[in-house]
Amino acid sequence: MLENINYRGDYFQITLSVPAISQEVQQGQFAHLLLPDTEGILLRRPFSIYDADADKGTISIIYKRVGKGTDLLAEQVPGREIDVLGPLGTGFPAPKPGQKVLIVAGGYGCAATYLIAKRFDNDGVCMIGGRSAGDVLLDDRFAATGQDVQISTDDGSAGHQGLVTELLTAELDKLGDNDDAVVYSCGPNPMLKAVSNICVPRGVETYVSLDEHMCCGVGACFTCVVKIKADNDDGWEFIRSCKDGPVFDATTVVWD
Ligand SMILES: Cc1cc2nc3c(=O)[nH]c(=O)nc-3n(C[C@H](O)[C@H](O)[C@H](O)COP(=O)(O)OP(=O)(O)OC[C@H]3O[C@@H](n4cnc5c(N)ncnc54)[C@H](O)[C@@H]3O)c2cc1C
Ligand code: FES
Structure with missing residues (x-):
C-alpha cells in the first residue's frame, strides 16, 4: 500500500502498487482485497478499481467505511502489505465511435x-x-x-x-x-x-x-448470483455476478 487517505467523510482513497493489475484493468472491473494476518476477517472484500496508472504500476480505490473490513482497512498505513486479486469481473464495454x-x-x-x-x-x-x-x-x-x-x-x-x-x-x-x-x-x-x-x-x-455480496470473487461459490433472462422454461437463469458481471447489459437483467 502506497497511500490511504481520507477522501471525504467516511470515504477513503487507497493506492496500491500492483503493476500487472494496473496494466490490464478494464473500466468497471474490481479488485478483491484481503488484509493478511487479521483475525476475524476471513473473507476478501470487493472494490471497484477507480483509477489506474500503468506507468507507475498503481491502482486506486475509493471505499466507504461500513463495517469490520473497511474499518480495518481505514486503519492501515502505507507500507502495509495487502493481498490483491484482480482485475476481476467483466467491465464496461468501450463506447462506439460517435456515441x-x-x-x-x-x-x-x-x-x-x-x-x-x-x-x-x-x-x-x-x-x-x-x-x-x-x-x-x-x-x-x-x-x-x-x-x-x-x-x-x-x-x-x-x-x-x-x-x-x-x-x-x-x-x-x-x-x-x-x-x-x-x-x-x-x-x-x-x-x-x-x-x-x-x-x-x-x-x-x-x-x-450490479451490487451483489461476494465471497470468492472468482466464480467458485455462487454467493453472488443474479437473475438474467434465458431461453429456457423459466425465462431466466442464475449467473455469477463476480465472473459474468458485475457489468450486465440492462436488457438481460431480471429485476425482482
Ligand atoms: C463489484 C463490487 C464493487 C464494489 N466496489 C466498491 C467500491 O468501489 N467502494 C466501496 O466503498 N464499496 C464497494 N463495494 C462494496 C464493498 O465491497 C462493501 O462495502 C464491503 O465489502 C463491506 O465490507 P465490511 O467488512 O466493511 O462490511 P461488512 O461488515 O461485511 O458489512 C457491513 C454492512 O455493509 C453491507 N455490505 C456489505 N457488502 C456490501 C455490498 N456489496 N453492497 C452493499 N452493502 C454491502 C452489509 O450488508 C452490512 O450492512 C463493492 C461491492 C461489489 C460487489
Ligand atoms: S463470489 Fe463466489 S461465485 Fe461469485
Whole structure:
C-alpha cells in the first residue's frame, strides 16, 4: 500500500502498487482485497478499481467505511502489505465511435465509472446522485475529464433536488432521432433498476454494474448470483455476478 487517505467523510482513497493489475484493468472491473494476518476477517472484500496508472504500476480505490473490513482497512498505513486479486469481473464495454456517453452514478458507483470518463474522448454527461452533498463523490474529477457534470441530492443540498434518474430522463429527452447514446450506470440496485426502466423501453444501449455480496470473487461459490433472462422454461437463469458481471447489459437483467 502506497497511500490511504481520507477522501471525504467516511470515504477513503487507497493506492496500491500492483503493476500487472494496473496494466490490464478494464473500466468497471474490481479488485478483491484481503488484509493478511487479521483475525476475524476471513473473507476478501470487493472494490471497484477507480483509477489506474500503468506507468507507475498503481491502482486506486475509493471505499466507504461500513463495517469490520473497511474499518480495518481505514486503519492501515502505507507500507502495509495487502493481498490483491484482480482485475476481476467483466467491465464496461468501450463506447462506439460517435456515441454520446451518459454516466449515472450513486455512492461508490462514481468510482466504478470514473475510468470510462477518463479513458474515452467524449462530450458526455456524468450524472451523480446522493442523499446529500457529502455523498456526491468525484464530481471535480469527472469535470476535469471534460464531462458535463450534473448533480442531484435528495435534500437539495447540492444540485437538483430529486432523483438522479430525473436528470437522466431530461438528457435522454434532448437526444435527436439520429443521436446514438450509451448509458453506463453503477450505484444501489434500486437506482439501477430505475435507470433500466427508463432506458430499455427507449432502446438506449445501457450497462449496469450490479451490487451483489461476494465471497470468492472468482466464480467458485455462487454467493453472488443474479437473475438474467434465458431461453429456457423459466425465462431466466442464475449467473455469477463476480465472473459474468458485475457489468450486465440492462436488457438481460431480471429485476425482482
Ligand atoms: C463489484 C463490487 C464493487 C464494489 N466496489 C466498491 C467500491 O468501489 N467502494 C466501496 O466503498 N464499496 C464497494 N463495494 C462494496 C464493498 O465491497 C462493501 O462495502 C464491503 O465489502 C463491506 O465490507 P465490511 O467488512 O466493511 O462490511 P461488512 O461488515 O461485511 O458489512 C457491513 C454492512 O455493509 C453491507 N455490505 C456489505 N457488502 C456490501 C455490498 N456489496 N453492497 C452493499 N452493502 C454491502 C452489509 O450488508 C452490512 O450492512 C463493492 C461491492 C461489489 C460487489
Ligand atoms: S463470489 Fe463466489 S461465485 Fe461469485
